[in-house]
Amino acid sequence: MTAPRPYALLAEVTYRCPLHLSVLLEPCSCPQGGGYSDMHALNGELTTDEWKRVIRDAATLGVLQIGFSGGEPLARRDLAELVHAAREVSLYTNLITSGIGFDDDRISALRDAGLDSVQLSFQSDDADLADEIAGARAHRRKLDVAAKIRAAGIPLSLNFVIHRRNIDRLPEMIELSESLGAERVELANVQFYGWAFLNRAALLPTQEQVTRAREIAMEAKARLAGKIDIFYVLPDYYETWPKPCLSGWGQRYFTVNPTGDVLPCPTASSAIPDSRFENVRAHAIDWIWRESESFNRFRGTEWMPEPCRSCPQKEIDFGGCRCQAALLTGNAANTDPVCTLSPNRARVDAVLRDINSSNNHAPDWTYRVNPKTLDC
């Protein structure tokens, strides 16, 4: 099928992240799967000029918006220069950050470069006794950074990664967002890829928790309408129909990773074992987006198996998420098993049954899994 024009680029500018050093403090799960040392990362990372070219080429292709992510994007000293390059071609620029490494100088440099907004992630769960002290320390740093971002006049979004251990604290999270003067809040249930997939049994909330959380989020959304835009992302295992992942593969978004691979989806490289991607050092982005096998593999509806193929929903949910299909059924081309019509839905139901059975004890939070699978 012919390629549509893309709208947004996720620029993962580095794998480096100071929180690598303190996984106990801040368990978060970059979809990329980290485990990169600084040296590794630096050796292969795109240079400033290469990123500038990527940004210009993306704009030419139709991209209107760029998210700078990682790893921790602040680990790149040339970030303000990249933001400036993006503004020169009229992109809307969003910085996606843990806030670690954000001081006054960098905030003003980024503001002066034209940064449009900052999305600050909150994922530490200080309810956990073991890391209570460390968690509180990171938390305080983030609060401080949030205040500085506000003082610099940069619009602030907060992103809370929600899971079984913190989902009951939604009211407190919403309260915190109000007091920090955030414009937007994402209450995003953890997506089960990478590290989070390995820890699914400890992370997936119970039915009861999910029902309550949804009510709280909906109530807050209505109450704060016009003040804070609240966006609640459900844990999709509890859904009947799959999420319209990426609005379809190769339809609106693409990701460029730190070493220049162009991905239809940021999690695809780890979740879909037989995936191969093109690199901006070898090919023009325009060609990669329009012509490459990686972008055309699941583009449109031609690739779909039954039950999607003959389903009226296929233009609405695009058959769900390819990564989820790969992780749960072993084949990325299957219908997303969250779909009630999927022949593999029983696998999702089995997970839910386990989580919700009354004699289930949540397994220990696996902080110390193989460092290669811990990231961010």
Next chain:
Amino acid sequence: MPIESADAVQPRLAKGVRLQTDSATGKSVLLFPEGIVELNETAQEILSRCNGRTFNEIVRALAEEYDSDVAALAADVRETLSDLRRRKLIELI
């Protein structure tokens, strides 16, 4: 402040929201964190006038330009702005 009760309010783009022409289509779009909204003609006409004008002034300007009924137009403008405000894309001052 509901738009209904204060026709003297000045609607303006909310913080972090940019109105821009999409060079691929020539259409107007609103850009904001993690989001893009393509504006229909009505919304575009309204938003391009949210530059210090009050709600009433916007309605009057549009009514003049399109030679249309003020009451009907006011209802349209109110609906469009309420919708944008609910999504925190505009604010009222």
